[in-house]
Amino acid sequence: MTALPSWRESPARRAILDFVARVTTPGQPDFVDAADRIAVFDNDGTLWSEKPFYVQGLFGFDRVRALAADHPEWHETQPFRAVLENDMETLAAGGMEALATLIMASHAHITTDDFATIVMDWLRTARHPRFGQPFDRMIYQPMLELLRYLEAHGFRCHIVSGGGIEFIRTFSQATYGIPPEQVIGSSITTRYQLIDGRPALMREAELDFLNDNAGKPVGINRFLGRRPLAAFGNSDGDFEMLEWVTAGDGPRLGMLLHHTDAAREYAYDRESSVGRLARGLDEGPARGWTIIDMAKDWARVFPFD
Amino acid sequence: MTALPSWRESPARRAILDFVARVTTPGQPDFVDAADRIAVFDNDGTLWSEKPFYVQGLFGFDRVRALAADHPEWHETQPFRAVLENDMETLAAGGMEALATLIMASHAHITTDDFATIVMDWLRTARHPRFGQPFDRMIYQPMLELLRYLEAHGFRCHIVSGGGIEFIRTFSQATYGIPPEQVIGSSITTRYQLIDGRPALMREAELDFLNDNAGKPVGINRFLGRRPLAAFGNSDGDFEMLEWVTAGDGPRLGMLLHHTDAAREYAYDRESSVGRLARGLDEGPARGWTIIDMAKDWARVFPFD
Numbered sequence: 001m002t003a004l005p006s007w008r009e010s011p012a013r014r015a016i017l018d019f020v021a022r023v024t025t026p027g028q029p030d031f032v033d034a035a036d037r038i039a040v041f042d043n044d045g046t047l048w049s050e051k052p053f054y055v056q057g058l059f060g061f062d063r064v065r066a067l068a069a070d071h072p073e074w075h076e077t078q079p080f081r082a083v084l085e086n087d088m089e090t091l092a093a094g095g096m097e098a099l100a101t102l103i104m105a106s107h108a109h110i111t112t113d114d115f116a117t118i119v120m121d122w123l124r125t126a127r128h129p130r131f132g133q134p135f136d137r138m139i140y141q142p143m144l145e146l147l148r149y150l151e152a153h154g155f156r157c158h159i160v161s162g163g164g165i166e167f168i169r170t171f172s173q174a175t176y177g178i179p180p181e182q183v184i185g186s187s188i189t190t191r192y193q194l195i196d197g198r199p200a201l202m203r204e205a206e207l208d209f210l211n212d213n214a215g216k217p218v219g220i221n222r223f224l225g226r227r228p229l230a231a232f233g234n235s236d237g238d239f240e241m242l243e244w245v246t247a248g249d250g251p252r253l254g255m256l257l258h259h260t261d262a263a264r265e266y267a268y269d270r271e272s273s274v275g276r277l278a279r280g281l282d283e284g285p286a287r288g289w290t291i292i293d294m295a296k297d298w299a300r301v302f303p304f305d
Numbered sequence: 306m307t308a309l310p311s312w313r314e315s316p317a318r319r320a321i322l323d324f325v326a327r328v329t330t331p332g333q334p335d336f337v338d339a340a341d342r343i344a345v346f347d348n349d350g351t352l353w354s355e356k357p358f359y360v361q362g363l364f365g366f367d368r369v370r371a372l373a374a375d376h377p378e379w380h381e382t383q384p385f386r387a388v389l390e391n392d393m394e395t396l397a398a399g400g401m402e403a404l405a406t407l408i409m410a411s412h413a414h415i416t417t418d419d420f421a422t423i424v425m426d427w428l429r430t431a432r433h434p435r436f437g438q439p440f441d442r443m444i445y446q447p448m449l450e451l452l453r454y455l456e457a458h459g460f461r462c463h464i465v466s467g468g469g470i471e472f473i474r475t476f477s478q479a480t481y482g483i484p485p486e487q488v489i490g491s492s493i494t495t496r497y498q499l500i501d502g503r504p505a506l507m508r509e510a511e512l513d514f515l516n517d518n519a520g521k522p523v524g525i526n527r528f529l530g531r532r533p534l535a536a537f538g539n540s541d542g543d544f545e546m547l548e549w550v551t552a553g554d555g556p557r558l559g560m561l562l563h564h565t566d567a568a569r570e571y572a573y574d575r576e577s578s579v580g581r582l583a584r585g586l587d588e589g590p591a592r593g594w595t596i597i598d599m600a601k602d603w604a605r606v607f608p609f610d
Contacts, residue, residue, distance in 0.1 A: 035484060112526060169530040179340060180530030190526060192519040192545055199549040201526050214497040221417060221495060221506050223528060225474040225485030240497055244504040 003149055006142040006300040012255065013297065015290045016146065019253040023229060024153045030251045034154035038228040039253075040220060040241065041143070043161035043168060043185075045234040045275040046257055047176060049138040051266040052129060053274060056163050057099060059122050063106035080105070092273060100207070103164075108188060108205035111195070112166060115203055119170040133304060136175045140257075141303045143232075147176060150230070158228070160220055161185040162212035162237050166203075184223045186211040216241035229253065235275040242280070242289055254289040256280045261295040264305065308454055311447040311605040317560065317597045321451065324558040328534060329458045335556045339459035343533040344558075345525060345546065346448070348466035348473060348490075350539040350580040351562055352481060354443040356571040357434060358579060361468045362404060364427050368411035385410070397578060405512070408469075413493055413510035416500070417471060420508055424475040438609060441480045445562075446608045448537075452481060455535070463533070465525055466490040467517035467542050471508075489528045491516040521546035534558065540580040547585075547594055559594040561585045566600040569610065 007013040023032040044050040064074070064083045074080035079098035082090035091098060107115065128138050147157050159178055161168055165185030172178040187208040190201045211219040217240055220228065230253035231238070231245040242254040258277065259268050270278040284291060294301070312318040328337040349355040369379070369388045379385035384403035387395035396403060412420065428441050436443065452462050464483055466473055470490030477483040492513040495506045516524040522545055525533065535558035536543070536550040547559040563582065564573050575583040589596060599606070 165527070166530070181528065183530065187527060190523050192522045192549065199522065199545070199552045201522060217497045217504065217506065218495050222470070222492060223486065225471070225488065240504070244497065247504045 004142065004145050006145055006298060008297055008299050010293075010297040012290050012292045015253065015255070016149070019230065019251060020150070020153050022251050032229060032250065036226060036229065037150075037153070037155040038224060038226060039150050039155050039157045039230040039232070040160040040184075040228045040245065041147070041157060041231075042233040042235070042238045042241070043159050043163055045259065046232055046238075047139055047143050047159070048135070049128070049140075049265060050275050051259075051268065054163065055135045055138075056167050057102075058126065058135075059119065059167070060099075060102045060106040062122060062126065063118070064102060067106065104188070104205040104207075107164065107167075108203045110203055112190060112201040112203060115166060116170045119167055123171060131302075133302075136171050137304060138302065139175060140298075141300050141305070142298045144176065144303070146232075147178070155230075156182065158182045158184060158220075158224070160211065160216055160231075160241060162210070162216075164188075165211070184211060184219045186215075212237045214240045217244035220244075231255075232257070233280075234259065235277050236279045237275075239279055242284070243287070246288060254284070254287070255292055256284055256289060257292045257294060260293050261298075261301065263295075264301045265294060267295075309447065309450050311450055311603060313602055313604050315598075315602040317595050317602045320558065320560070320595045321454070324535065324556060325455070325458050327556050337534060337555065341531060341534065342455075342458070342460040343529060343531060344455050344460050344462045344535040344537070345465040345489075345533045345550065346452070346462060346536075347538040347540070347543045347546070348464050348468055350564065351537055351543075352444055352448050352464070353440070354433070354445075354570060355580050356564075356573065359468065360440045360443075361472050362407075363431065363440075364424065364472070365404075365407045365411040367427060367431065368423070369407060372411065409493070409510040409512075412469065412472075413508045415508055417495060417506040417508060420471060421475045424472055428476060436607075438607075441476050442609060443607065444480060445603075446605050446610070447603045449481065449608070451537075452483070460535075461487065463487045463489060463525075463529070465516065465521055465536075465546060467515070467521075469493075470516070489516060489524045491520075517542045519545045522549040525549075536560075537562070538585075539564065540582050541584045542580075544584055547589070548592070551593060559589070559592070560597055561589055561594060562597045562599060565598050566603075566606065568600075569606045570599060572600075 004013055022030040041047055044054050061083045064080055068074050068084055079091055079094045079101055123136050126135060128135060150157055159168060163185050165183055165187050168183050168185050169180040172183050189204040189206040189208045191204055193200060193202055227248045228245050231242045232255050233242060234257040246252040246254040259266050309318055327335040346352055349359055366388045369385055373379050373389055384396055384399045384406055431440060433440060433443050455462055464473060468490050470488055470492050473490055474485040474488050477488050494509040494511040494513045496509055498505060498507055532553045533550050536547045537560050538547060539562040551557040551559040564571050
């Protein structure tokens, strides 16, 4: 069986195979012990689709709609009103600040267990507006093959996302085969408390850590205490992660997925409000990073293709 | 070969063997998949000795002495002056606040790589004042056997310490066989930055997270996203960790090490400023937790005994 069957013969596929051979062939100068074979993957736009909008954002919008009956004031308050009126223009104009407000209101004041249940229920019923698929099927077949290929060569693969750690953990095992302890992400504060005498972890409306941009190397170091060998991303939010990983000694692999495929998925980069990729395209190649061209390099995009 | 050879036949040893048999015997009602077999261990006073004082505190004192030439003001400022004059009474009176001040001054303004080098150098030369041993040999042989016994039965063992995560990670693999990604601890803020064009993580003099008391369940949930099956501690700082772990469904194991052995190690509990254990002794047994009596239950304390 050929390795990485959904990857066309390309510089990207060749870069992966060469790198893995270099660090896993015993007796070779670049051989790396299995304990240090760590690969990190961004999630939105790298493992699954982030268009037309971040999946967790869509979850937050639906959650605001579900909670609106208890919050009559939201009909008069932005950015809630924009969600309830499906006013995407106002929402987009509100930027990350509006999104953060919605995330806090829709993700907090609830225990971690209840939050996980709500996310899993939502994932069972919500559908992608263009493809009509559950969001946890909007994942990239070539990246699934890459996860398994690296694992077969002794790597541990970690998700390192700007998205919420507890959101991703609800589906990472079933969707990607990545267990919850191998997910690193942004977080809101949780507080230990007794509810009717039983211990619970309550999610508070307070940002704990933003695992994006320069936060990604910080998050990886906090969770793993090691510098990974390989990093995969798709936006400028992954720039510092790739920079830190590929600055390590010995062979390192840094790859950025360029969304070039309007027909099978989406085409976007410099001007996109979601998953903006500009600096990575400009500086990546000179830094030795490989740009994956989705349209050219992937024979297949989604498992359902 | 007998399991846990340094544990005398005792209710504590029996509780461990019974628990492991229940959750690892296929076909039995309490069988637990290997992925969920997680055990958490406090470090200070549970895996290694914390008397006469926390090892990391002693490191901090030595580091203040080493840095004092660059800080003439410390000779006139508490708690630094107390360290430089070996005035343990003033230091003890300063409590946790004085210790925090010393930790910030002695652990920050340095990259994570440089910090690790300094800790490892210190561990090579520093000696325990009573036993004359390197501190990373002041570890409990019965607990080492317990770590290996649990691993042999499919458990992953994590350290969950109030001490500094980056301090413990410098020796956890060599000393306990626990890799850095299985260490959870307190942290100061680290910031990603370029130094002469090379990426580095700089340690800042700012508390990021205090992984003690109610912080322990929060820290475990953040790092693992699962509730462990078994928890081992020795002080009231471990109370909430044991409470949360043993409140889970199915069989759970909670154990507290009671330091009762002034001859071979130390005897302390309710009145100790280090590793105080009072509530755990009072409430633990009724909660089904097992108290390990060091003097009675352990045939051997240290590997060098």
